[in-house]
Structure formats: structure tokens, C-alpha cells
Amino acid sequence: MAGHSQFKNIMHRKGAQDAKRARMFAKIAREIIVSARIGADPSANPRLRAAMAAARAANMPKDNVDRAIKKAVGGEDTANYEEVRYEGYGPGGTALIVESLTDNRNRTASEVRSAFTKCGGNMGETGSVAFMFDRVGxxxxxxxxxxxxxVFEKAVEAGADNLEEGGDFYEIIATVDNFAAVRDAISQDYEDISESKLVWRPQNTIAVDEEAAQKILKLIDTLEDNDDVQNVYCNFEVSEDILAKLSN
Known part of the structure; x- marks a missing residue:
């Protein structure tokens, strides 16, 4: 078990905390605001549909979603958010990609760099580790x-590349070019999509011991605590025994 799915499973097993849930709602609301500025009709705006699906999966109150859309449409939120990607190396020689939505590039870059440094990592230039990952839907x-x-049959018929199992979830993988068509076809068969977005998947994973895994998780957790950070991807892999220890 590795990367994106692994970290999510660990966090799910640890249980939701109020502070983390509040931060998660704030990040989703920011994505909804940015998406709704493109168009407030989810049926005509795939990005907004995906953001709303993420809100439902996180049990975000509908009032919060409606407020975020209203802010975008009514111009109440005037922040100029930019999508900025940061890359770097973490403990154990692992590689990380950090996606952010920020209204202040200098502030976010400084905070992300600080997180890498404090947690035993090193932030690099854009492109320094992206070649180790594939961009997929x-x-x-x-x-x-x-x-x-x-589900596999429906996914393949829709044009997906693969169906994988991760914890309590199925993960349908599609190329960037086919992602929109696959997502729309799957949404017609299954209403309860918990996540739908483009992600960075590691081409290969690096096995780490318990000590390195703890440091990596601390780095990821520190990055996730940043309001501007939307997603963190890492190419680490741990054994089931270590995973069980980290989950307790």
C-alpha cells in the first residue's frame, strides 16, 4: 500500500478530529469558490461537480457549500487564488508534490519550505520530482x-485504464484525456462518488522503515495543516505491520 491511498487510509483510521475537519471544510470551500467562479452550474462545470462531491464525501454541511458558491457568484470573496505546485524530497529519500490554492505565493512558498526543513526534508524546484509521478484521473x-x-466492467466500458482496491474504496484510474468522459459515465451509474479529480501517482514507491514513516507522516501532516495546501502526494511505502502500528 503506498502514496495517496495509504496516507488517506492512515488518517481515516486515526479518526477525524474537529480541528482537522474544520481545516478540511475550509480547503473544500476554497476549491468550491475557485470552481464556481468558472460557472455556478455544476452540470456544466466538472470542476465544481468534483468539489461538491468532495464536500459530500467529507460530510460538509450543505449550507457551507451554498455559502461558498454564493460568495463566488456574488463576488463576496475577492481573493485572487492561484494554483501553485511545490515539489521536494522528504525523509528516507521520498519525493513529495504539494498542490496549493493561494492568494500570496511568497507566503505559501515560505511556509511550505519551512515545513520541509523542519521535518527533515528539502524543497526543490518545480519539476524536481514530478518526473517520478504520473498525472492521472x-x-x-x-x-x-x-x-x-x-465496477471493473463499467469502468473499462467508460474508457478507464484500471480499477484498484484501496481500503474501503474502489479507485478508477483514467488518463488525463479520458478523465472527464470516464467521470461523467461513472456518475450516471453511481451517484455516490466520494472523490473525482486529477492526482499525482508515483511511478515507483520507496519502502521506508517505521522511523522514516513517522517523519514522512509528520511532514505530510504539517503541510496539510497549512490553509493554502490542498493536496499532498508522496511515493513512500510501508509494510502492513508498520501501517498497523501507525494507525493505532
């Missing part, structure tokens, strides 16, 4: 929607 569904064979 990911659609996540709860396993309660049906059997693996059933």
Missing part, C-alpha cells in the same frame, strides 16, 4: 456500490 467509490467485477 482518479474516481473513488465506496465498495458498497457493488462487486469488483461489476
Amino acid at each position: 482518479l474516481i473513488q467509490l465506496s465498495k458498497t456500490v457493488g462487486s469488483y467485477d461489476e
Whole structure:
């Protein structure tokens, strides 16, 4: 188990904390605001649909979603958010990609660099580790929607590359070019999509011991605590035994 799915599973097992949930809601609201500025009709705006799906998966109150859309449409939120990607190396020779939505590039760059330094990592230039990852579309569904064979067949028919299992979820993988078509086809078969977005998937993973895993998780956690950081991806891998220890 590795990277994006692994970290999410660890955090799910640790349980939601109020402070983390509040930060998560704030990040989703920011994504909704940016998305809604493109167009407030989710049926005509795939990015907004994905943001709203993320809100539902996080049990974000509908009032919060409506307020975020209203802020965008009514011009109440005047911040000029930019999408900025940061890259660097973490403990154990691991590589990380950090995606942000920020209204102050200098502030965010300084804070992200500080997080890398304090947690035993080193922030690099843009492109320094991206070549170790593939940019793909990911659609996540709860396993309660049906059997693996059933979902696999529908995913392949829709044009997906693969269907993988991660914890309690199925993960449909598609190329960037096919992602929108696959997402729209899958959403017609399954309403309860918990996640739908472009992600960075490591081409290869680096096995780390418990000590390095703890440091990597601390770095990821520190980055995730930053209001401007939307997503963090890492190419680390740990054994099931270490995963169980970290999850307790």
C-alpha cells in the first residue's frame, strides 16, 4: 500500500478530529469558490461537480457549500487564488508534490519550505520530482456500490485504464484525456462518488522503515495543516505491520 491511498487510509483510521475537519471544510470551500467562479452550474462545470462531491464525501454541511458558491457568484470573496505546485524530497529519500490554492505565493512558498526543513526534508524546484509521478484521473467509490467485477466492467466500458482496491474504496484510474468522459459515465451509474479529480501517482514507491514513516507522516501532516495546501502526494511505502502500528 503506498502514496495517496495509504496516507488517506492512515488518517481515516486515526479518526477525524474537529480541528482537522474544520481545516478540511475550509480547503473544500476554497476549491468550491475557485470552481464556481468558472460557472455556478455544476452540470456544466466538472470542476465544481468534483468539489461538491468532495464536500459530500467529507460530510460538509450543505449550507457551507451554498455559502461558498454564493460568495463566488456574488463576488463576496475577492481573493485572487492561484494554483501553485511545490515539489521536494522528504525523509528516507521520498519525493513529495504539494498542490496549493493561494492568494500570496511568497507566503505559501515560505511556509511550505519551512515545513520541509523542519521535518527533515528539502524543497526543490518545480519539476524536481514530478518526473517520478504520473498525472492521472482518479474516481473513488465506496465498495458498497457493488462487486469488483461489476465496477471493473463499467469502468473499462467508460474508457478507464484500471480499477484498484484501496481500503474501503474502489479507485478508477483514467488518463488525463479520458478523465472527464470516464467521470461523467461513472456518475450516471453511481451517484455516490466520494472523490473525482486529477492526482499525482508515483511511478515507483520507496519502502521506508517505521522511523522514516513517522517523519514522512509528520511532514505530510504539517503541510496539510497549512490553509493554502490542498493536496499532498508522496511515493513512500510501508509494510502492513508498520501501517498497523501507525494507525493505532
